[in-house]
Amino acid sequence: MxxxxxxxxxxxxxxxxxxxxxxxxxxxxxxxxxxxxxxxxxxxxxxxxxxxxxxxxxxxxEGKDGLADVLADRLASQTAVVRQAPTGEVQAIVAVLFDDYERHGDANVLWTAQVDRVPAIARAAAHARSQHRAWLEQVFADRLPAPGPAREHELALHYAATDIYLWKLWRRDLGLSRVDAERAMCDLLTSIDPRKRNHE
CATH class of the missing domain: 1.10.10 (Arc Repressor Mutant, subunit A)
Incomplete structure (x- = not known):
């Protein structure tokens, strides 16, 4: 026993x-x-x-590519947990996004630059893009149109306004402070709100 x-x-x-x-x-x-x-x-x-x-x-x-795949999945799941933001509150959404970018942005930019050469990174990047789109649909649910061409157009605008390369441009290339960069993104997201544009 x-x-x-x-x-x-x-x-x-x-x-x-x-x-x-x-x-x-x-x-x-x-x-x-x-x-x-x-x-x-x-x-x-x-x-x-x-x-x-x-x-x-x-x-x-099994090898380096297998390790990269598992690591990408692990980081993706962590990102999903970290990016919790109230729907429609632009400042809070941007703050949550910047928290993520400030921690992992430089590494993500480094990885993204290798998409065309490394299949494991290309798969990880495709997953990250899909995840970011789903996040945008969640946090901007109050302003996005019903499914269809108009919704795809708005998602494209919102994706561009929150993309990591825009963070890199402001924070690394132009040297903006985090406060100024967040304010710029908030202004951009406010300016592309379809509810306001459609009433102009």
């Missing part, structure tokens, strides 16, 4: 250890890929950062 009682404990401890190793590998890969180009980071670099062997990474993720 004692042996039987110990077995589930051992299995649970082993599963927890496996999950901890997997998380450590993902964190190491994320840390490296936020600073360096995808092609410049090898499995050995990731293994060294995580304190594991290359074979351990292969056992968990």
């Amino acid at each position: 004692e042996i039987e009682a110990r077995r589930p404990y051992r299995m649970g401890a082993r599963a927890a250890a496996v999950e901890a190793t997997r998380a450590r590998i993902l964190e190491a890969a994320a840390a490296l890929w936020t600073r360096r180009w995808y092609d410049d980071v090898t499995l050995q670099h990731i293994a060294d950062e995580a304190g594991v062997s290359v074979q351990t990474i292969v056992n968990h993720f």
